[in-house]
Amino acid sequence: MGAVAMDTTLKQTWGIYQVYIGKKLVMVASGVVLVLYIFGHLAGNLQIYMGPARLNAYAAFLHSHPGPLWIARTVMLAAVGLHGWSSFLLWLEKRRARPIGYVKKDDVPASYASRTMMWSGPILGAFVVFHILHLTTGSVPGLGFRESEQEQFFAYQNVVNGFQHPAVAIAYVVAIVLLSMHLYHGLWSMFQSVGISHRRYTPLLKRAAHVVAILVAAGYISIPLCVTIGLVK
Ligand code: HEM
Structure with missing residues (x-):
């Protein structure tokens, strides 16, 4: 191969690599936004254990700030779109790079959580x-569901009324188990994605x-569970 052809190949490879890293960074950054939301939303929802007045006041507080609420919603929506789109493109690239696929799936020491990433995402x-x-x-x-009236919100009653239906409670538990698996794999592999990998610290990150x-x-699961067994009513 001539020097010019070699140079062009190297440049093309470097370009493809940069685009690949770009998509990974988009996936990680949008994933971080979603994880932060999941933590914040959980902290908000756990106020259900402080009674209806507390949870409903929290809902009223959020809705009394429409500006920040809509900014947060827009950021969330963008994060969901970017996360889904970048993971889909990365998945396509992986498939194109290995079109035949593995003969035996057992040869790949991938965890259950990592193998479920591509379908747990759309289900979530x-x-x-x-x-x-x-x-x-x-x-x-x-x-x-009870609509809010003037300044009065009924988030507590709406959650309880919904989870009193066993099918709804079960659907939430299943979704949250999937979310947890997605979160587990996403959290530790996000460091690999940005090139942070260490013999000693990666197993620690996995445990964390x-x-x-x-x-x-x-x-999250405690809420439908407590409604089902009558501890929250
Ligand atoms: C037991 C589990 C959960 C409960 C009790 C719960 C409760 C609620 C409530 C009461 C609202 C309405 C807030 C309002 O408009 O006043 C809400 C909205 C929302 N929840 Fe959850 N949630 C749960 C799990 C989740 C999970 C696992 C996710 C994400 C994966 C999630 C994402 C959202 C989103 C995106 C909204 C819309 C926020 C908005 O309208 O601005 N929730 N949730």
Whole structure:
């Protein structure tokens, strides 16, 4: 191969690599925004254990600041779109790079969580759409949603009324288990994605991601569970 052809190949490879890293960075940055939301939303929701007045006052507080609320919603929506789009493009690239696929799946020491990333993402997206229709817009019939009246919000009653339906409670638990697996893999692999990998610290990061994912799942799942067993009513 001549020097000019070699130079062109190197430049092309470098260009492809830069685009690839760009997509990874978009996936990681948007993932961080979503994780922060998931932590914040959990902290807000756990106020359900302080009674209806507290949770409803929290909902009223959020809605009394429409500016920041809509900015947060727009950022979230952009993060969801960018996260889904960049992971889809990266998945396509991976497939193109290895079109034949593995003969035996067992040869790949991938965890269950990592193998579920590509389908748990869209399922979680569908869950969030259902969740917004359920608790934000109250568009799911039969779940006892009560519209806010003047300054009075009924977030507590809406959550309890919804989770009193076993099918709804089960659907939430399943979605949260998927979320937790997605979070576990996403949290530790995000460091690999940006090139941070260490023989000693990567296993520690994995363990930390495990703990965080389990705590998040436990916090969220506790709510439909407590409504189902009658501790929150
Ligand atoms: C037990 C679990 C959960 C409960 C009790 C819960 C509760 C709520 C409530 C009450 C609202 C309506 C807030 C309002 O408009 O006043 C809401 C909105 C929302 N929740 Fe959840 N949530 C849960 C799980 C989740 C999960 C796991 C996610 C994300 C994966 C999520 C994402 C959202 C989003 C994106 C909104 C819309 C926020 C907005 O309208 O600005 N929620 N949730």
